[in-house]
Amino acid sequence: MSTITVKVEFGGGLELLFGNKRVHSISLPSFVPADNTIAPSSPPNSETPLLAESDDPPLPANGPIPDPMKGLGEMKAKPLDVQYLMHYLRSRLLTERPELFMDGDTVRPGVLVLINDTDWELEGEGTYEISDGDEIVFISTLHGG
């Protein structure tokens, strides 16, 4: 099971929800549960690779190539996408007021998602499949002047 590392940046005040840290480097497995279930981990809010550590049974020394979703039950898998990333950020990195980050399955109104400096609407929004080295920015629109 391979790992994808993505640079995540928060701006426009959203960084306050994530420990007042703007830039995060996140490692996630390349295949994840299709229903965006986030496996529990300890310690919470860690930025170490997820790799389904706590749930994976030991692999047999010989045998078929293990299912990347093994240990995640009967769920369907999907390639790592922005929607999963959002759920992961909310479950693992967010430190306060989750309603200011997400609203249902997407970002709350007033937040723009940028994928490699492009509006996510041009990249398929939540369905965008993340590649290693991608840079995803979550930015809140500003109103002040």
Place this chain on the structure above:
Amino acid sequence: MSTITVKVEFGGGLELLFGNKRVHSISLPSFVPADNTIAPSSPPNSETPLLAESDDPPLPANGPIPDPMKGLGEMKAKPLDVQYLMHYLRSRLLTERPELFMDGDTVRPGVLVLINDTDWELEGEGTYEISDGDEIVFISTLHGG
């Protein structure tokens, strides 16, 4: 013989020496003469790949792998570097006042070279070996206010 494509940008007034065009895409062979000889081409100032078109004799259908420098005489070859690029730009793209671009074997005083948004001094200056997709900027320092 493979080809390397490099994005070249001019700024700070240097673009005036290159047809008032700021951004150029240049294709060059991955191995070039060590003495920076620029093979003649027609038409001059073209931005098409150099590939030693006019000088290369036809290759034998069977035989040893051709020397990438074949047709360039007894000269030594080197990987494409920034110094060769500068000579190439001066010979092929520059349209006026070459003394405002180069001074001997390097850029004239007051010009800064940037390799992928880094001062070329940190990258080996002229000896930096160019990779496909690199972005090289030649910028003149400004004095106005």
Place this chain on the structure above:
Amino acid sequence: MDPGPTEDRLLYTSDYLRYGRQMILDGFGLEGQIKLQRSSAVVVGAGGLGCPALQYLAAAGVGHIGIIDHDKVELSNLQRQVLHSEQMIGKPKAYSAAEAIRRINSGIQVTTLTEMLSPSNALSLLQPYDVILDCTDNAPTRYLLSDTAVRLGKPLVSGAAQKYEGQLCIYNLGQNGPCYRCIFPKPPAPQAVGTCEETGILGAVTGIIGNMQALEAVKLITGLHDGNATLLLFSAISSPPFRSIKLRARQPTCPACGQQGPKPHIIEGTDYVTFCGGARPNWLEQGLI
């Protein structure tokens, strides 16, 4: 004494001297200066963003400048609102700003409006201008300005700043540029939105964004703009400080600018404060409801 307009019947001899430094630029020229002189721009909000924007619009020679602001100058403004002065505390910002830019350039026409922009007056107040600059400080007015710019078919040069950060975008640009609602169809909840008063603002951040707004307006008027709608993000304490974002095109489903045309009465029929989640204490204070 200036002998009056020269044979081009547009510029005075003194104008060649005043604007010469920009008229000799490639792609600008006499033509660009005449375009500026014949053009008009309205700056909504004479605060942190509006002040620098107004300075550079006036200095560049935009022929007619409108200033809309119903606030009065306060001491807490002077940390960033550089057209106002201690002597002007208590005076309407629109007058203070107008006086300041007339000192820079007496050759331009300046119109001041101290009315509060509202759904009932926005169309008529903004209609006379070629370019609209959003230098306001609250979400309801930003939606109102966007809807109005769409209805009037004018570009909206929008700036925003808060804390150490700034954002700049031209909405409703050309045939395909998105409007504010295309990007943000639903307004954020009021508790998600901070104001400069609550969250703070570094003065130079508003200066840089407001200055960029004037620059974009000058580029639009003179034809120097490339026509692409991009979002510029600025963070004064990040490295690199600037980031340019490629934005979506106009959204066919947008209620303001989509293919079906604007919803009937979208402006007159919208209570923008309610749309943005209802009154906030500071909006009350500012008289926005």
Place this chain on the structure above:
Amino acid sequence: MDPGPTEDRLLYTSDYLRYGRQMILDGFGLEGQIKLQRSSAVVVGAGGLGCPALQYLAAAGVGHIGIIDHDKVELSNLQRQVLHSEQMIGKPKAYSAAEAIRRINSGIQVTTLTEMLSPSNALSLLQPYDVILDCTDNAPTRYLLSDTAVRLGKPLVSGAAQKYEGQLCIYNLGQNGPCYRCIFPKPPAPQAVGTCEETGILGAVTGIIGNMQALEAVKLITGLHDGNATLLLFSAISSPPFRSIKLRARQPTCPACGQQGPKPHIIEGTDYVTFCGGARPNWLEQGLI
């Protein structure tokens, strides 16, 4: 009437009101405001870059601001030098700029100098200030300022603008930041150098760079700067408009800041105009030789 300094013995009650918007920022606070109040900055050149820089330094509350300029206000300046006004044409720029920023903030000390900066006075004129802003318009003065900043051990916030482009860099930053000579050891030939007069300048470009200079100075003073020397390139008509460049470290071989220390008498012994290739007609006019 203001009752006077509060128990911190530094700020007046009115200062909390005036600077409150920046004092509530993370990483700024009362401490940042006191640092600003106790600090001093000198702006060399009250022109296109100096005007916006001075505005935001004054508005932010830098306690002592020096303005050095030996020029007089001309009509051709008003297209971009936004502190000057038509009424000030013919007056020294340093006085005009000082009067303008005193209107914004009467609580700061402003010192004006109409002497021409030269190798014989640069050290003594610049010594009293914590930060030096290079807002000048010619190569010889840029080298002189760099050598002086190195000798005095002060950061030099350098801006430059021409046509549609601008550049910003802090030289001599901290222990390892390069000086201007580290980057450009040899000056360009005079014919390779244009001036705003000859090549033109768009006003908002100087505004953006000058504004950034004030911002960098405020960051240096308050400790918000990350300490890395980067070069910011700006082009008003390129996309993206900003580019941040990682610069070389201080050069051991640099005659000004290298390991052997500055060459003896590098400042007093250099004829900077000759060093930069001799007189140009416009330097003659400007009295630089």
